[in-house]
């Protein structure tokens with residue numbers, strides 16, 4: 001049988017389907033130089049005795065150091081350590097500049113603020129084609145509740161936990177002729193928005209504030225000096241708008257005051273009210289983090305930012321400092 005041509009690129013791509021975490025493996029060379037590299041070949045081997053493994057390309061600049069060292073440390077990176085991963089994935093000597101280290105069991109560098117760390121003693125090194133496979137005994141480990149960084153198909157990714165069963169919002173299956181169903185993205189976004197702001201709306205009701213008033217106070221909190229026209233430019237995409245009467249109402253409540261012919265700003269009381277709204281919004285978010293987990297909320301925010309970016313109809317940049325006065 002003729003040997004079929006082996007497609008290296010397709011092989012790499014197929015391996016990329018196996019989603020992994022991202023680690024940095026560190027050691028100290030015999031001359032005392034710290035070495036380290038980003039690796040996703042890390043895996044568990046045995047629970048008793050506790051053993052882990054990883055593999056190192058023979059082309060790595062640190063092959064000699066890892067071959068000669070007795071100890072190495074594995075750092076499972078968290079979502080906020082992507083820059084660190086890039087730093088240790090680049091060939092070079094200055095990888096440890098400005099890195100927060102602490103003392104560990106051995107002289108191998110121990111990096112702070114990771115999802116998990118395993119301090120190991122090398123037990124055996126195997127030849128593995130163009131890689132060397134290091135198997136180590138875990139002498140010590142620690143863990144922090146930081147969501148891990150993920151690598152998939154050659155890209156960084158983040159985890160979102162999948163519920164055991166699909167979440168159905170309605171107990172009834174959707175009628176086949178019904179063009180709306182609970183899987184419609186617009187419906188899900190809208191419902192999530194209104195449900196999340198439900199408690200916020202109760203606070204606004206107590207203060208006799210309508211949504212448009214709330215939006216106006218929020219805009220002025222970010223960009224203090226606003227004309228009615230500017231406010232409405234920021235509010236346009238919400239489907240709400242402010243009238244002269246709304247402005248009069250906010251003035252009558254001493255929440256905003258006129259600063260020149262046609263510009264307004266928050267009063268002290270308006271600022272306190274707005275800060276109260278922000279505190280309420282943060283409290284709602286904290287509760288959601290409790291329910292969903294910090295990793296899922298982070299993943300959700302990232303997806304929403306991408307969606308907002310893709311669907312932006314060309315709004316003025318509310319957060320831009322240029323417009324602030």
Ligand SMILES: Cc1cc2nc3c(=O)[nH]c(=O)nc-3n(C[C@H](O)[C@H](O)[C@H](O)COP(=O)(O)O)c2cc1C
Pocket residue numbers: 022036037038039040041042054055056057059060061062063085088089090091092151
């Ligand atoms: C997500 C990711 C995973 C990687 N996994 C490994 C790995 O398991 N083994 C390896 O030798 N290189 C791996 N690399 C590549 C090394 O980090 C890279 O070649 C680095 O430059 C090696 O540095 P050095 O030559 O200074 O040791 C990975 C890179 C990335 C971005």
